[in-house]
Amino acid sequence: MSVKLFDGNSAAVEAIRLARPGVIAAYPITPQSGIAERLADEVADGRIRAEYVRVESEHTAMSVAVGAQLTGVRVATATASVGLALMHEVCGVAAGCRVPIVMPVVNRSLASPWSLWCDHSDTMAERDTGWLQYYCATVQEVLDLTLCAYRIAEHGDVLTPAMVCLDGFFLSHSMQRVETPSDEEAWTFVGPYVRKNMYLDPEDVMFVNALCPTFEHTEMKYQQAVGFERAAEVTKDVFSEFERRFGRKLSTVECYRLEDADVAVVTIGSMSGAARYVADQLRAAGVRAGVLRICMFRPFPAEEVRQALKNVKVVGVVDRSSGLGAAQGPVCSEVKAACYGESPRIFSFIGGIAGRDISDISFRRIFGELQEVCEGRRDVCTRWFDASEDAMNIREVETPC
Amino acid sequence: MQKIKFYGVGGQGAVTAAKVLSIAVCLYQDEYAVTVPVYSHERRGSPVYAHIIVDDQPVLLNCYVYEPDIVVVFDDDLIDMGVDVAEGCSPDTVLVLNTRRPETAERYRRAGGFRRILTCDATGAAVKTIGLNIPNSAMLGALARTGVVSIDAVGSALRDAFGKAGEKNVNAAEYAYEHTQDA
Numbered sequence: 029m030s031v032k033l034f035d036g037n038s039a040a041v042e043a044i045r046l047a048r049p050g051v052i053a054a055y056p057i058t059p060q061s062g063i064a065e066r067l068a069d070e071v072a073d074g075r076i077r078a079e080y081v082r083v084e085s086e087h088t089a090m091s092v093a094v095g096a097q098l099t100g101v102r103v104a105t106a107t108a109s110v111g112l113a114l115m116h117e118v119c120g121v122a123a124g125c126r127v128p129i130v131m132p133v134v135n136r137s138l139a140s141p142w143s144l145w146c147d148h149s150d151t152m153a154e155r156d157t158g159w160l161q162y163y164c165a166t167v168q169e170v171l172d173l174t175l176c177a178y179r180i181a182e183h184g185d186v187l188t189p190a191m192v193c194l195d196g197f198f199l200s201h202s203m204q205r206v207e208t209p210s211d212e213e214a215w216t217f218v219g220p221y222v223r224k225n226m227y228l229d230p231e232d233v234m235f236v237n238a239l240c241p242t243f244e245h246t247e248m249k250y251q252q253a254v255g256f257e258r259a260a261e262v263t264k265d266v267f268s269e270f271e272r273r274f275g276r277k278l279s280t281v282e283c284y285r286l287e288d289a290d291v292a293v294v295t296i297g298s299m300s301g302a303a304r305y306v307a308d309q310l311r312a313a314g315v316r317a318g319v320l321r322i323c324m325f326r327p328f329p330a331e332e333v334r335q336a337l338k339n340v341k342v343v344g345v346v347d348r349s350s351g352l353g354a355a356q357g358p359v360c361s362e363v364k365a366a367c368y369g370e371s372p373r374i375f376s377f378i379g380g381i382a383g384r385d386i387s388d389i390s391f392r393r394i395f396g397e398l399q400e401v402c403e404g405r406r407d408v409c410t411r412w413f414d415a416s417e418d419a420m421n422i423r424e425v426e427t428p429c
Numbered sequence: 430m431q432k433i434k435f436y437g438v439g440g441q442g443a444v445t446a447a448k449v450l451s452i453a454v455c456l457y458q459d460e461y462a463v464t465v466p467v468y469s470h471e472r473r474g475s476p477v478y479a480h481i482i483v484d485d486q487p488v489l490l491n492c493y494v495y496e497p498d499i500v501v502v503f504d505d506d507l508i509d510m511g512v513d514v515a516e517g518c519s520p521d522t523v524l525v526l527n528t529r530r531p532e533t534a535e536r537y538r539r540a541g542g543f544r545r546i547l548t549c550d551a552t553g554a555a556v557k558t559i560g561l562n563i564p565n566s567a568m569l570g571a572l573a574r575t576g577v578v579s580i581d582a583v584g585s586a587l588r589d590a591f592g593k594a595g596e597k598n599v600n601a602a603e604y605a606y607e608h609t610q611d612a
Contacts, residue, residue: 033452059468144468166491198491203451203464301489387492 029213029274034206036170036199037062040106040132040192042206043174045076046214047130050101050221053081053092058144059196060108060134067104078104086111090118090129097127098228098236102178102221105129108196109136112150116157121237122189123158123252126225128181129189131159132174135297135348136196137382145383146196148297149349152358158252160190160259161326165282165300167204170194172270172278173323175209175218179266184224185258193325195298195348197383202298209274217273256327263324280324281332285311286340289318291398293377294337294345294363296322299386303346306391317395322359330366337363338370342398344409348380356411373401379414390414430484431577432494436514437503440473442565445590446503447479449569453578453586454483463488476512483577499575500541501525503551503568505533508540515541525571526612527551527564534612547574549609551601558601559594566591570602571609580606 034042040063044052052071056064070076081096083089089105097103107115112133122129137143138150151161160181162173170192177190194200209217228236240248260280267278284304286292295303300321310317320336320343322329337343345364347357354361356376364374377394380386394413400406412419433450437443444466454462460483467478480494496517505528507514514524514537524543526534529550538546551567559566566587573580583602588595 031456033448033455035448197468198465201466201468202491203448203462205455205461298491301491305489385493387495388490389495 029207029209032206032208033203034167034171035062035201035203036164036167036194037134037201038066039167039170039206040174040194041066041070042208043171044104045070046175046209046211047102047178047218048215049076049078049104051081051092051096052076052078052104053083053089053096054105055083055086055089055107055111057086057108057111059136059200060106060111060132062200063106063132063134086115087118090115090122093129094118094122094125094127095228097129098125098226099230100221100223100227103129106132106134108134109150110139112154113138116154119154119157119159119189124248125237126187126255127189128187130174130177130181131189131191132170133191133193134196134200135193141382143382146198147348147381147383148193151191151193152349152351154191155326155358158188159326160188160324162190162192162324163297163322164192164194164199165298165321165323167199167202168206168276169278170199171206171208172274172276175214176266176270176278178218180259180262182221183258183262186255186262187225188252188255188259193297198298207274207276213273217270260327260329278323280329281336282321282323283336284319284321286318286320286336288316290316290341290402291395292318292320292337292340292343293391293394293398294320294322294343294359296325296346296359297348299346299348299380302386302388303391306388306395310395315395315399325359328362328366330362333363333366334370337367337372340372342402343372343374344377344394344398345374346377346379346386346394348386350378350381375401375409376411377409377413378411384414386414430482430488431498432496433481433483433499433501433577434494434497435479435481435501435503436507436512437477438507439475439477440563441503442563443477443503444479446565446569447481449566449583449586449590450481450572450578452589453569453582456589457582457585458578460485461488463491465491465493467493476507476510497522499523499525499572499577501568501572502537503527503564505530508536518543520544523547523575525549525568525575527568527571529553531612538612546612547571547609548612549605551605554605554608555601558604559597566598567601567605570605573602573606574609
């Protein structure tokens with residue numbers, strides 16, 4: 029183990045290199061380009077002994093990944109934003125064919141308005157396509173969760189692909205200290221890829237993903253659902269083993285000062301450290317504040333969330349995607365459902381869209397509103413907490429053009 | 430905890446300098462740093478920003494800096510480009526300014542109320558030592574005068590970051606370190 033400096037993209041590449049993939053197919057897209065480019069460097073310089081397939085789109089990248097991994101080789105790819113949207117169809121194929129691909133996704137807003145910057149609209153749109161989803165809070169976690177994801181996704185009881193989600197720019201381009209295992213230490217943990225289900229023999233090819241009759245389809249979906257149930261248990265086992273080997277604790281949900289909390293925020297992704305920072309400040313000022321950070325979003329750890337929040341009086345859930353048309357943001361919907369029948373009042377907060385910074389200032393404001401609710405001085409919270417007051421006047425057009 | 434904000438214009442290497450500062454602090458000073466660069470519509474000549482938080486404890490904040498302890502300005506024209514480098518600053522905020530004109534330092538002092546301004550002709554230092562007008566390594570040398578990072582740590586990080594060109598960049602940083610003055 030040694031301390032290295034990585035940005036999030038380089039940490040993802042390092043994790044992929046340590047897992048020794050045999051085939052790589054990636055299409056560059058901001059802010060993931062660093063992954064696609066550095067993977068190519070690693071192959072060119074012989075540090076990864078893989079075939080790098082240059083593809084013309086993300087749809088093809090995932091198609092190559094599915095086909096290659098079915099032959100019994102670990103495959104690497106990565107994407108972001110509209111690239112993930114273009115992959116959507118084939119993501120479902122990977123999941124349904126139980127091909128346990130591990131894919132870093134660098135979170136970036138979905139069009140439109142066109143943006144290069146971070147929010148979770150891309151991966152939230154994929155939340156029900158049959159992939160595991162882990163959201164990183166730090167660059168260290170990009171490395172750690174990617175290594176763990178191989179073990180979880182490829183586990184014989186799971187066989188479900190996994191997205192490791194890292195916030196565009198806030199993590200992908202942020203240089204941070206990363207404790208990095210040696211090649212040997214990592215390989216002892218990840219191990220070689222072993223195919224455990226349907227496979228393709230290149231010498232005797234067969235048709236995969238043929239039409240499935242109605243009388244079997246429900247059962248196939250049920251098998252996937254069972255895979256998700258097992259993934260929740262396997263994730264905990266793998267996180268425990270990871271901690272024993274490497275000394276770093278990973279949690280499906282991270283509870284911070286929640287035991288006696290009156291007010292709490294629920295966070296996901298790189299915003300989470302700022303929430304803890306503000307909770308510490310509020311605690312020092314006598315406010316009983318806590319934070320629940322969700323790392324594993326799929327499968328959703330509903331029971332853990334319920335246990336963590338059931339005694340909190342007022343909860344604010346911060347979504348980094350708009351959840352247009354829904355009753356609240358997607359993370360908040362899950363949290364509310366998990367806490368159904370329990371007493372906390374739960375409010376949806378939506379912000380940090382398309383690169384808008386979520387800082388300690390944001391959390392002071394959010395906690396402030398939650399405290400006012402707690403003290404009976406407020407009934408409604410400002411859902412779009414960082415939108416400007418003149419939002420409806422932005423780019424207003426008086427005459428049709 | 431020290432919160433630092435870098436202001437530059439595209440092409441000066443301000444974002445690279447922020448990353449090199451992270452290497453210096455984390456690997457050669459055994460402290461912690463989180464760098465959050467701001468990428469906008471990238472083109473040479475437009476303002477660029479980077480935010481760095483340095484601490485002897487692990488850094489929780491993974492966001493921008495709004496109340497900087499140190500502001501590093503890579504181009505003294507920024508004051509005329511509508512960029513408010515004093516935003517969020519207090520009189521205790523230290524300004525590290527790339528300029529060769531004392532009167533420019535005074536304009537910045539009037540605009541921002543900075544009590545302490547360190548000036549360095551970092552562009553001149555870069556031309557002299559590297560042969561290029563890219564002031565980023567020299568500005569890290571000037572920044573070392575604030576004490577947030579040591580000049581030795583900056584040197585080691587520059588060698589890591591620039592490979593073959595490492596030595597020239599170390600020379601730029603050391604030259605700038607020697608020629609940084611309180612304005």
